[in-house]
Amino acid sequence: MNIEVVKSLDGVESDSWDALAGGSFYASHAWMAYQERDPASSVRYVLIRDAEKRLVAGVPVYLVDSEASGMYDPARLFPDMPQQNRTLERTVLVGNRRGYANRIPTVEGLAQRQDVIRQLVEAVNLIAAEEADGQAWWLYLNESDAEALSPYASDSLPRLLAADCAIALPGTSFEDYLGSGSSNMRRQVRKDRQAFTAAGYSCSEQPFADCWDDISPLIASHQQHHGEPADPDFIRALMRDQSEATQDTGVVHACHKGGRMVGCTLTYVTTREVTSRAYGFDHRQPADAAEYFELLYYRPMEAAYRTGASRLHLGIGTLQPKIRRGADVFLLWGLRTGTALDDDPGAARAHNSARWQRLAGEMGRAAEKAASPFLTTAL
Missing domain, CATH: 3.40.630.30 (Gcn5-related N-acetyltransferase (GNAT))
Incomplete structure (x- = not known):
């Protein structure tokens, strides 16, 4: 595998990138192109190609100097978590930065996916160490990708963030x-x-x-x-x-x-x-x-x-109206990689428990279907 870091998707064919997106618009080349325009951040793309130079994985890494949204500011999302003293006032966010629907983009059927994720994490952590405070935040990941990323999280439990909704067609x-x-x-x-x-x-x-x-x-x-x-x-x-x-x-x-x-x-x-x-x-x-x-x-x-x-993606919030019209609900998670800090597992579990109780109350009977063994380990 060959790893490359670039500062724009201009030189990456949209079809090659979109093959990693799994059909998600918020992981698409078009949405990445829009996010590149944000003057409050800059971006690095970690690209992994196989021996035939085919793009098999890639992830955007945003270096955020000013975050207007509390939904994408780790300090406001997780006030109980320790924050390292920063030599640079900058936050590193990995993956889609707007849309509340994140994934780890890899080509479908990738045999060595877990090893490729490890390589992505190592490259992201290096960027975080060079450009910010050594911490990289992966927010609004779907549950399967959160589970795949968990072995590389920096001594902290995954944090429950929200519930995503989509209607199968x-x-x-x-x-x-x-x-x-x-x-x-x-x-x-x-x-x-x-x-x-x-x-x-x-x-x-x-x-x-x-x-x-x-x-x-x-x-x-x-x-x-x-x-x-x-x-x-x-x-x-x-x-x-x-x-x-x-x-x-x-x-x-x-x-x-x-x-x-x-x-x-x-x-x-x-x-x-x-x-x-x-x-x-x-x-x-x-x-x-x-x-x-x-x-x-x-x-x-x-x-x-x-x-x-084959589906309509409706996003987070206002769960009951979506459920009443046939939406399935999927939990979304946040994890941190990079510099390890003394995170309190009890505080993490308390955060997850409180967030789950609120979401489950909004879901009603749909909460039973949304619960999972992954959730249980985080409570």
């Missing part, structure tokens, strides 16, 4: 999705869709590149409606940058009244999944016709069936 049509669920789910979905149809909206499906400016004020309006900071100019710049970086992967599902767009969902499409990324609505008017579910769930599902994708 069996068969070849939306009716097949309905048929796969319970009678309560079918009743809920049909009620949603009947309410939306009765509201008399016209609908569209457009490339993100053609309408990023139109959806920006709607996303800002929805965030403001939920009490989140949302400067319209900032949102507009964000949407423009995302559109330019992700190019033809973005698709917008929108509803219109009186010839004006009033609701939208930005989705991203891979060969395997459709990801609902952002929802927007003009909250100067009522939103009482299941617009959220029509645009964020059902129309992206129908689009996924047309393109052959």
Whole structure:
């Protein structure tokens, strides 16, 4: 195996990188290209190639000088963990830095995957030692990758962070999705869709590149409606940058009244999944016709069936509405590699127990399915 570290994906073919992503948009070349634009961080990509120079593994390593999101700041996520005195005010984050859905990108069927992960970790730890405080944080990993990384964690237990949601799309049509669920789910979905149809909206499906400016004020309006900071100019710049970086992967599902767009969902499409990324609505008017579910769930599902994708990725948070519409729930974890510190296993277990109790309460009966032996070892 040959290991290389580069500072941009510009020289890495998108098809080669996407072969490592497992169909996840948040591990894709397009999303990495967008994250490279962040002025508050720089990036190193650790690439591993086999004897035939085929790319078999790779991971982005972000050197973050200023982190605006508490969801990606280890000091705020884990206040009980010891923090080493830093000679450089910089945090090292490994893997997708936005989207709350991380993985260790390797080509499918890689026979020596565990050894390749070890090599990735060694390279990441070297970057962390040279560029920051010697610690590297791997956040929002799926459970199987968290388990694979655990042998290399720096004397600390994995930390439970969140629960991810996705809806499997069996068969070849939306009716097949309905048929796969319970009678309560079918009743809920049909009620949603009947309410939306009765509201008399016209609908569209457009490339993100053609309408990023139109959806920006709607996303800002929805965030403001939920009490989140949302400067319209900032949102507009964000949407423009995302559109330019992700190019033809973005698709917008929108509803219109009186010839004006009033609701939208930005989705991203891979060969395997459709990801609902952002929802927007003009909250100067009522939103009482299941617009959220029509645009964020059902129309992206129908689009996924047309393109052959097999799941709708919905992300973290608001678990019960997703579960009621057929979503499966997957736990997400954070681990640290590099410099070993005196982490308190009791504090880690207390963190995991408290987080699990909260998540399990949100999941209801779905918590039993989401629990696992890996979770048990961390409690």
